Amino acid sequence: MAFIVAFVMIPVLELLLPEVNEQYSVEQQEKRRKNFFFDFLLYLNLPIIYGGLFWGFTILMTKNLSTFETVGLILSLGIFLGSNGINVAHELGHRKTKIEQLMGKTLLLPALYMHFFIEHNYGHHLHVGTPKDPVTAKQNQGVYAFWLTSVWGQIISAWRIQIRLLKSQQRSFLSIYNDMLWYAVFQLGYLVLLFVWGGWLLVVYGLGVAIVSFLLLESTNYIEHYGLVRHKKESGRYERVSTMHSWNSNHLVGRIVLYELTRHSDHHYKASKKYQLLENREESPQLPFGYPTSILIALVPPLWFSIMNKRIPQ
Numbered sequence: 001m002a003f004i005v006a007f008v009m010i011p012v013l014e015l016l017l018p019e020v021n022e023q024y025s026v027e028q029q030e031k032r033r034k035n036f037f038f039d040f041l042l043y044l045n046l047p048i049i050y051g052g053l054f055w056g057f058t059i060l061m062t063k064n065l066s067t068f069e070t071v072g073l074i075l076s077l078g079i080f081l082g083s084n085g086i087n088v089a090h091e092l093g094h095r096k097t098k099i100e101q102l103m104g105k106t107l108l109l110p111a112l113y114m115h116f117f118i119e120h121n122y123g124h125h126l127h128v129g130t131p132k133d134p135v136t137a138k139q140n141q142g143v144y145a146f147w148l149t150s151v152w153g154q155i156i157s158a159w160r161i162q163i164r165l166l167k168s169q170q171r172s173f174l175s176i177y178n179d180m181l182w183y184a185v186f187q188l189g190y191l192v193l194l195f196v197w198g199g200w201l202l203v204v205y206g207l208g209v210a211i212v213s214f215l216l217l218e219s220t221n222y223i224e225h226y227g228l229v230r231h232k233k234e235s236g237r238y239e240r241v242s243t244m245h246s247w248n249s250n251h252l253v254g255r256i257v258l259y260e261l262t263r264h265s266d267h268h269y270k271a272s273k274k275y276q277l278l279e280n281r282e283e284s285p286q287l288p289f290g291y292p293t294s295i296l297i298a299l300v301p302p303l304w305f306s307i308m309n310k311r312i313p314q
Helices: 002-016 026-034 036-043 045-062 067-093 098-111 116-127 143-168 179-225 252-257 264-269 291-298 301-311
Strands: none
Touching (some): 002 291, 036 045, 045 067, 045 098, 067 098, 098 179, 116 179, 143 179, 143 301
């Protein structure tokens, strides 16, 4: 049902419902910034994600499911983990408090994507729109090729960033401050727990859920920056990140479900902005559809190219 909700019901609703383009005054921004309810909605995903995974894995291990039902449940759990796990982890990963960052990393754990915290904050936001960024899809690069380059590119980038940080702090590779090593230990521990609980079959199910979740993330990454580039200046440095270097989507349902992630141009323009403060940037390149519909179209590369290539700003 999660697949049907995400890729059938939401696209239909986004076609039917009008866009809402509110702008916040200084007083409204301050009020929304201090409103704990917005943060509570994020924190609530921690028990929801782990409770949902526990329920789903219990069903998979105790019920006599058909292959169709098993695949459907794995897809649903993966979409659930991608939208409410990785997406919320992305928001919490930009927060300044250690406890919120820890909550974000904990949400990345079952997706086996904890390296995302390092690469996204210290790599992607710095290099977006340049050849150094594995998360920026090139024009005419299909989404399936992008999955490979982005997944492996982010892992490699995260390790390079981690090693550089250790060197700058004059610490060794085996230091307790090597977060990438800790991520490997925690993720391996998670898989061991699945094995103890349900054997190799549950490990396979857990891997399936993780793969679906991070491929949903990578599909989102694909549509967020497809074909957009930052040009080099005469000095050899790239121009600063602006609202022109991310695709914007102001479709209402996607905004709600994804915690305003679809207002991605404003997020990259000022990454420290809390999600409830992000605003529509009309000067940004605009996706013709919401995120779920765009992802479905991207899965058919010729169709995606024919729609999007002519929209890429020169």
